Amino acid sequence: MKYIDEFRDPVAGRRVLKQIEGLVARLKPRTAPLKIMEVCGGHTHSIFKFGLEVMLPDVIELVHGPGCPVCVLPVGRIDDAIAIAEQPNVIFTTFGDAMRVPGSAKSLLATRAGGADIRTVYSPTDALALARANPGREVVFFGLGFETTVPATALTILEADADNIDNFSVFSNHITIIPTINALLETPDLTLDGFIGPGHVTMVIGLEPYRFVAERFAKPMVISGFEPLDILQAIQMLLAQFVEGRCEVENQYRRLVRDDGNQAALRAIAEVFELRPFFEWRGLGSIDHSGLTLRERFARFDAERRFTTPKLTVADPKACQCGAVLKGALKPWECKVFGTACTPQTPIGACMVSSEGACAAYYNYGRLTTLRRAPS
Amino acid sequence: MTADKSSLFSRIESYRRRAGRVRGSVIETAHGGGGRAMRDLLDDVIVGVFVREFGSRELSDHEDQARFELTALSARGDRLAVTTDSYVVTPLEFPGGDIGSLAVNGTVNDLAVGGARPLYLTCSLVIEEGLEIAVLRRIVRSMARAAKHAGVAIVTGDTKVVARGAADRLFINTTGIGVIPRGVEVASNRVAPDDVLLVNGYLGDHGAAILVARGELQLETDIPSDCAALSPLVELLLSELDVHAMRDVTRGGLAAVLNELALASEVGIVVNAKALPVRHEVAGFCEILGLDPVHLANEGKLVVAVPKAQATRALELMRSHPLGQHAVAIATCRRDPPGLVTLDTGFGGERILDMLVGEPLPRIC
Structure with missing residues (x-):
């Protein structure tokens, strides 16, 4: 495939690995591994899909961050989604991977099996088309994702507003990346050395919002694409910063990400959405200004105002140590329930829910690393 | 009996014995009711198609079961292989095939990969009322063609019609019988x-x-x-x-x-x-x-x-x-x-x- 195969070329990959090894040799001697967090679930997925962890020198440890929007959906919000989906006359539409996320009693998949009309869509415009085609039904779109997916939801709401569609609404669980990274960095026991930044989010918001990571918290960050060569190059750029004693926010994903982001998309987001005072995250707890809700002007498209929902905050399951895994304090397999009570088939915590979650990715693809690295 | 009456009876008799022709354009519950409407459907759209396609003798006999000569089977190998599969697919017709060809090839393949030579298939249809007869006709023809191509005979079957909502248009179950030649050990x-x-x-x-x-x-x-x-x-x-x-x-x-x-x-x-x-x-x-x-x-x-x-x-x-x-x-x-x-x-x-x-x-x- 054009524009994909080039970034999966093993010869180029070996070249970058050589550079990485060269840089590692020039690092100051250290006692602990160099911990690099990839914030975005898309990166986690690629790292495991292409087996990048086994290729890297042992001193580099990848920590799989909280950037899978499906994984961090809290139990209470899933319960609310189910409550909406179970109301008569509702067609509830969602991205596929949210179907399996467990609520306090069940998932959307189980709710559909129980008779609710829940449909997988591939974009909010699919949901709007369903609303147009079913004027007698209430069509609700489960708005999920960081700034990557928010513009599409915003534009769909603007279109529904312009065309005066009165049976379409959005259950917004959209979240923003910056407060989340900030909350992570403020964690007292944080041991991260640097970040691989999310490519698609940055395509929308630009580089500027990340400056505080380097300036206030003194952690370097490289915004990266999602192909294996992109990720290796981002790691190489981070290492170069460590070796040269720099601390900056750099852009590896120049073929897509402009330094100032996508202004048209940002305008659409600002027109439709505003920040909530706080939003609950599975595994991380409540984070200030991290969630997006519809502005008053678009209240009629807000499913939370259109339907009654329990709106309860439900605590994460006790045994679950997702918070520690998401912050990099714990490796997935060090969690007490990993692979026993918590498996991809019966996920307990955020990280096991979606294939992009650190634990699920590890369970599916990564066991080989520990097989290899386990002292025998 | 007068001549008039006798000719009337013989007309009725020949009508009763004629090959059935299905009426209407969609399947109704009557088509699964066991009466004349069902007979018409079988003759015209299902069994008739199989019989016409490969002159399947076992099917045309209207018995409740297919019968095989054991000696003929044992000449081909030393083990019977049996497999069954139910086919449910949306949409019923898609580029490269349909539920009919799928129901034949899928079961044939399950036999073949065990080293068996596929010989016979059964065909059970569960039809949701309202299915267009033209669609059913196309799918059954496709089954017949696929079976002929794969060298298997459809030897017995069953047809049920269920109420709207009780099935998704058409479900097909096929059971396949094959013989594994002596010496073949695939496992x-x-x-x-x-x-x-x-x-x-x-x-x-x-x-x-x-x-x-x-x-x-x-x-x-x-x-x-x-x-x-x-x-x-x-x-x-x-x-x-x-x-x-x-x-x-x-x-x-x-x-x-x-x-x-x-x-x-x-x-x-x-x-x-x-x-x-x-x-x-x-x-x-x-x-x-x-x-x-x-x-x-x-x-x-x-x-x-x-x-x-x-x-x-x-x-x-x-x-x-x-x-x-x-x-x-x-x-x-x-x-x-x-x-x-x-x-x-x-x-x-x-x-x-x-x-x-x-x-x-x-x-x-």
Whole structure:
């Protein structure tokens, strides 16, 4: 495939690995591994899909961050989604991977099996088309994702507003990346050395919002694409910063990400959405200004105002140590329930829910690393 | 009895005995009621089609069961193979096939990969009232054609009509009977640590075809299903090779089959990602949706395990057959780690290739 195969070329990959090894040799001697967090679930997925962890020198440890929007959906919000989906006359539409996320009693998949009309869509415009085609039904779109997916939801709401569609609404669980990274960095026991930044989010918001990571918290960050060569190059750029004693926010994903982001998309987001005072995250707890809700002007498209929902905050399951895994304090397999009570088939915590979650990715693809690295 | 009356009776009699013709354009509950309407449907649209297509004697007898000569069967081999499968697919018709050809080829393939020569099929239809008779007619014809092509006879069957909402238009169950020739020993637990695994062509076509045909993706591509009967290819392979194991690659895709083989034989399987045959269209389709071709369904693909020494010949044989033109060797086996399938990513890394937990769900980002 054009524009994909080039970034999966093993010869180029070996070249970058050589550079990485060269840089590692020039690092100051250290006692602990160099911990690099990839914030975005898309990166986690690629790292495991292409087996990048086994290729890297042992001193580099990848920590799989909280950037899978499906994984961090809290139990209470899933319960609310189910409550909406179970109301008569509702067609509830969602991205596929949210179907399996467990609520306090069940998932959307189980709710559909129980008779609710829940449909997988591939974009909010699919949901709007369903609303147009079913004027007698209430069509609700489960708005999920960081700034990557928010513009599409915003534009769909603007279109529904312009065309005066009165049976379409959005259950917004959209979240923003910056407060989340900030909350992570403020964690007292944080041991991260640097970040691989999310490519698609940055395509929308630009580089500027990340400056505080380097300036206030003194952690370097490289915004990266999602192909294996992109990720290796981002790691190489981070290492170069460590070796040269720099601390900056750099852009590896120049073929897509402009330094100032996508202004048209940002305008659409600002027109439709505003920040909530706080939003609950599975595994991380409540984070200030991290969630997006519809502005008053678009209240009629807000499913939370259109339907009654329990709106309860439900605590994460006790045994679950997702918070520690998401912050990099714990490796997935060090969690007490990993692979026993918590498996991809019966996920307990955020990280096991979606294939992009650190634990699920590890369970599916990564066991080989520990097989290899386990002292025998 | 007067002459008038007798001619009236004979007219009625000949009407009663005429070959039925179905009326109306959709299936109604009466078509499953056991009366004249059902007889008309069977004569005109179902049994009649099978009989006309291959003069199936067993079916035309209107008995409650098909009957076989044991001596004729035992002349072909020393073991019977029986398999059954129910087919439910939306949409009923898709590029490259339909539920009818699927119901024949799927069951034929389940027999063939056990080393059996497929001989007979049963055909049970569960029809939702309201199904267009024209659609049913097309699908039954397609079944008949597929059966003829695969060299199997449809020998008995059943038809039920259920109320609207109790089924999704049409479900088909087929049971297949075949005979395994003396000396053929194909089994999932026979994969040896130095075996090579081959696949007969492009992966994921059927899964992609169905998802595209549902029309929800608005993707402008027309990927045809690979739906085909594999028995001729299997026969060719068995005629020359010591095939250790053979599986058709259906739901769950290649990943599921390889894991089942690895666990049954307690061998490690190493897949070469670069060798996996995937059409450009299917690869692009998977990239867009965040799916993996190794998890997509196929309906005309098989995996064969042969000793390393026979791998080159196996590949030649496969490629000489229309069903194996794009065959490749995709994996090698090793003793350790037993039961585990790993993938050499082609980028320098290696990872575990496990089965999917549930159905493949498109990813959000």
